[in-house]
Amino acid sequence: MADSAESAAVPIISTSTSTSIANVAASPAEDEAIPVQRKSSSPVTDPGTSPGQAAPINSAHEQSEQEDSDDDSALGAGSILSETTSLADEITQYRYEHNRRYHAYKDGEYWGPNDDKQNNQLDIAHHLYLLTLEGRLHLAPIGDNPQNVLDVGTGTGIWAIDFADQYPSAQVIGFDLSPIQPMWVAPNVRFEINDACDPDWGYKKNSFDFIHVRAMYGSVADWPAFYRQALAHLAPGGWFQQIEMSVVPTSDDGTVTEGSIFDMWGKISLEAGDKFGKDLRIHEQIKGYLDDAGFEEVVEKVYKWPIGPWDEDIHMKQIGLWNQLHWEEGIEGWSLALLTRVLGWSYTEVQAYLGKMRTGIRDRKVHAYHIINVVYGRKPIPS
Secondary structure (H helix, E strand, O other): OOOOOOOOOOOOEOOOOOOOOOOOOOOOOOOOOOOOOOOOOOOOOOHHHOOOOOOOOOEHHHHHHHHOOOHHHHOOHHHHHHHHHHHHHHHHOOEEEOOEEEOOOOOOOOOOEOOHHHHHHHHHHHHHHHHHOOOOOOOOOOOOOOOEEEEEOOOOOHHHHHHHHHOOOOEEEEEEOOOOOOOOOOOOEEEEEOOOOOOOOOEOOOOEEEEEEEOOOOOOOOHHHHHHHHHHHEEEEEEEEEEEEOOOOEOOOOOOOOOOHHHHHHHHHHHHHHHHOOOOOHHHOHHHHHHHHOOEEEEEEEEEEEOOOOOOOHHHHHHHHHHHHHHHHHHHHHHHHHHHHHOOOOHHHHHHHHHHHHHHHOOOOOOOEEEEEEEEEEOOOOO
């Protein structure tokens, strides 16, 4: 990478020719860490003032409630209010551990914090994905008029908000374990609390034109079941897309050596994920799982993300600079719960380890990078 003249944003594996980057922010100055603000390009609109908007998709549970409303009339309003209040309390009774905040709903099912520091990392990652995909929110050929869209593991909701703004025709649902999304959004996007590992996501089957998944590594124990769910919820001809990163840094020039801090990071991360019961290798397994689940026209593209601005190519240098910030902001949240809860490390041991990682991340003599996989496929249309 550092010694080659690769063209900008060229995937390692690609079925199309890359084009110029559009509508992305300039890179930060190399010696400055620029905070990323929570972004919404969608207008803040009062749903009540938009009579022309299509009705949002109802979940299967909501539809059942509407269809069975006569049967449910015996339930008093007080009972419903009590249940709603109880659920709200459960969702927001966060776990605080080692000065970080974690989700409360299904406590312990996911290892990442949901506090401002980690949410900032998620928004930095969103910018990196836009840089990588040349300003595009997706590669799947979904057409110009998608109607029903699902964002699984929506995080801060930034992708769903941007997508809803770009496609006013779409009704976008984003769901996550944590209610960390903005409260005021455009009328064609809404956020829900849900678990991607549930045996039924609760939405109407054969209803979504596009299902989007991103950065769910280490979140799902049964990936084949997850992809069966996705296929079942897609409308015939609908598209699924997933983007995942490798947690194992490597190099092309031998500067990531056996026993180095980057080598240790990869091995320790994979061990922790295996013991947690949720594999961190999903980036390299998506295509096979989609094929097995019954998707068609499955396409995989693989990209490199340098860790630090060491690459000579100007575009890759920009990605590397943002990715350095991404790692520096993310590594504590990526590792703290897994190393302490799963591998039994002390907080002090984790911090010493992270100090070595930060030194490695900033060492420009080490030309580390990791892989990003973008995979999409279509639900077949019955003949």
